[in-house]
Structure formats: structure tokens, C-alpha cells
Amino acid sequence: MRPSLVLTIFGKEWREIASNRLLLGVVAAPAVIFAAIPTAIVAFIQVNDIDMSQLGQIEVMLAAFPDLEPKLAAQGFIVTNFMAYFLLIPAMVPIAIASQSVIGERQARSLEPQLAAPIEVSELLAGKTIAAALPAVAATVGVWIGYGLINAAIADPRLLRMVFSPQWIVAMATLVPLICVLSVLLGVIVSSRVGDPRTAQQFGAFVVLPIIAIAVAQFLGGQATFSMQQVFMGDMVVLGLIGALLVIGSWAFDREEILTRLG
């Protein structure tokens, strides 16, 4: 694989993404929503004189952070618990970009001239994957940093240590990019079989729903955030799924298959 060609393909993809306002909205909207909801709750708790004993699951929150006063413990629980939803950004955004890219190219019939060039299919796929994954990684990390700083500014600087915990640093460095790759692969494979980007994006539920289930289970189980062990376990599961999709993808994105089926 030649990095210069991958970079060229990435550059072209990036130009197309950057010129598509609708797609940029798809990238920005979930990131902003997932960060805004808990931040609003934290701000609400901060500015209002709330009887903490009336707050649902307050015992669970206090148990999660026994060293903190009730108000900050509740804010800390909300801030860290909602962070699981940040994993929805790498699950949702890349599949939207990848399916738009592949189906867009199918509709414009621009895959054939690219494949007629002296490039390998793997180089084309790598360029597309990076271009689809990078905005999601950047959005997730950017929102994570902003989220930590804003909530610390609203409530208490001690929230910084909760948001930028070792397990979330590892999750941002490993789990988020891996989920992005999984999402891109799913987007590419599904896009090779359906003709409408929206249909392809609906298949993102296969990635999105398990993450929501984990977030809900975590909340109901009274766990404020992931443990390091759970992050590594998540890495392994996603890696396994990527391996399976790579096998399917290598068949679905074969040069002949693209031309004779996707054209």
C-alpha cells in the first residue's frame, strides 16, 4: 500500500465531505446533542437549590463517589455516565459518510475511472476509511475535551479528573477509532448492496443499539463509567467484528465485483 496514494484519495474525499453541508450537519449534530444534554442537567443542578435526597438514584450516585458532597457526586455521576453515549458518535457518523461516499460514487459512476488508474482497491478503501473515520474521531475527541472543560467550569474543577480519566483516555485512543473503522466497514459493505444512503445508515443500528444497551445497563447497574477492563474488552469485541467484516468486505469490494455489480 502506497501512503502517498492513500493520502491523495483521502484528500479528494475530504474535499467532497467539506463541501457537503448536510453531511457536516450529520457529523456535528450528534456530537453537540450528546454533550449538551448532560451539560444542561449539570448546569441546572448547579444553579438551582435542589434537595438532593429527591434526586432519583441519589444513593447510587453517592456510592459511586463517596468522597464528594451529594451535589457534586450527582453532577459527577451524570457527567461520567453520559459519556458512554459519546461512543455513538464514532458509530453513527462514519457509516453516514461512508455510505454517502460509496453510494454517491455508484450514482455518479465514478468508481470505474478510479479503478482504471494504477491503484489497488485496498488503497482506495483505506483513503475512504480514513476520510470517513477522521471527522468522527475528531468530533468525539473535540466534544470530549470541550465537555470536560465546560462542565468543570460550570460545576467544579474536580470533574476534569472524572472526564479525563485513564480509562477514557484509553477509550479515546483505541475504542473510538476502532468503532469508527467498524462503522465505515459496515457502511461500505451495506452500501455495496443497497442503493439509498438512508437505507445504508439504518444498518448503523447494528453498531448503535449495542452501545445504547451498554449505556443503559451501566446507568441501571449504578456504574458511573467504564472500568479499564471493560474498555479493553470492548476493544477486543470490536476488533473481532472488524475482522469478520474485513473478510466480508474483501469479497464485497473486489475490483470486478465493484464494476459488474456496483458500476
Place this chain on the structure above:
Amino acid sequence: MISVQGLERRFRSVTAVHDLSFEVPAGTVYGLLGPNGAGKTTTVRVLAALIAPTAGTVRIADLELGADNRRIRAMTGILTESPGLHERLTARQNLRYYGRLYGLTDATLQSAVERHLELVGLTDAADRRVGGFSKGMRQRVAIARALLHEPRVIYLDEPTSGLDPEAAKSIREVIAGLRDAGRSILLCTHNLDEAERLSDRIGIINGSLLAEGSPAELRRRARPTETRVELDGGTVDAAALAGVMGSLPFVRSARAADARLWVELADPRRDAPDLVADLVARGARILSVSEDVASLEQVYLDLVGEHAHRDPEATRAA
């Protein structure tokens, strides 16, 4: 430069191309004609190393298809059936992207892009998104893309499709210039006039090769050249004359319609003066004498129609 021997390509149970053989030497244009579904696009895709043949051998220059595919792609320029441009990019960005894919360096890329934008007359529109271009403008960008890296072998699928007559003429001049510069060009088209004007040799296919030759050879092959004689209708009976002509030793056949005679001569150039002398001697007043040669369109329609009639299953499969 291009050598195809016994090419076959099947898609499951459907045979798109069967036993196809032809050569395209350097500095020539080979016109590939055939109805929709005849296997033209499949042939081009195989030759461009995009899909593998099921059987047969293909050599491009000294390279063998299958073993040297990346090098073959690097020396090949292809104008696909549909322009296939990146609509959100400008014409210049499209060309720069493909220039890089074909390995042009920064030093050569800029000048190659500008030169080819000028070649297709799009310098002024170079920084506009191609999504807003007309069909003809898109086609011109696609042509520039196919030629950008100065390929030695060029495949052109309907190059003047969607172009106005002036632009089509300029593209034909570009193709002729490329041929004169020693490139091997395979031209797929439905425009028979264009094929006849540009091609050194023509292959008519419908799954397999139905006929091949220079345009003149193909025309002659369709039916013998006839000598057409326009008569002054008031002087003689053309039908009666046709009957008499049939008995002359140098006449193979003769027929008449209105005040015209069509006479097949043993050797038109040698026998035409004798024919005229004989007709005048019989009291005919001759307005004009000309050779009536079959058009390429007639040749094409005869061959494709005959093939469809003889082998309807094969025609459908192709």
C-alpha cells in the same frame, strides 16, 4: 500495441464476449461497433485490466494482461461510458486528483492539467464544480482525464456523445492527432460516420466478431459495387434496357427503378465506358453515371440483423 486472441468473458451463465481476436498497432484507430449489449464495454474493461478474461490472451505493448495489470493501467487512458466525475470538485480538482492517481509529479501535474483543460476548451470553466456542468462539458472533462497522463493506449467509449457538432469536430481532431502521434486507440461508438472517418480498421461485434476490415473493405464485403445510371426518363424504357443489359458479357446483373439503372459490372472501372457506349447506342440519354457503394451503416445493419436472425439466443446473452 494491443493484441487480443480468443478473448472470452462469461458472467455466470451469460457469455458477454466469445472468441474475440483483433490487433491494434501503434498509430492506428480501431473502431469497435456493435449494438447495445454486444460486449463492447466488457471488452474495454478486460483490456483496461479492470476485469479478468475467462479465456484468451491479451497483450498490451509487451505486457501480458493478468501478470502486469498495474503497469497496463498506468499506460492506459480510458474514457468510460459515463463521464464518472466527482461532482463536488471543480474540473481542475478532478484532473489534479486523477493526475496524482496516475503518478504525475508536482513538477508535471500543473502543466499537464492546464494543457488538457485548454485542449478540451475548458480553461475558463476550470474552477467551477462539475456538478453544474452540461453533459457536453462533463464529457470534455472526462476526455481530458483520459489523456492527462499521456497514455500510449487509449480506450474511448462514445467520445463525442453529448457534444455539439463543433465540440465533436474538435474532439475528432484530437483523436486523429493522437493517432498521428503513435497512440493505439480503441474507439467504441454507435456513430458509424465517426467510426468510418476515424478508424483505420473496424470490428463489428455482437458477442463475437462478426466482421473486420478497413471501412472500404467492409463496404465492399456487404454487396458488390453497382454502377448507377440516371437516365432521361422520356427517351427510353429503363426496365426494358435492364433486361437487355443482362445479356451483355461484362454485366453480371442489372435492375431498374423509375428512370434509373443499377448495373453490376465485372470490373466497374474497366467496363463502365463500354456500358455507357452501349446505352447511348440504344438511344438512351444519360444524365449521370456513378458508383453505388454500400454504406457502413448498411453493412452494420445487415451483419447485426443477420446475426440476430441466425442466433437470437446468442444476441440476447451478449
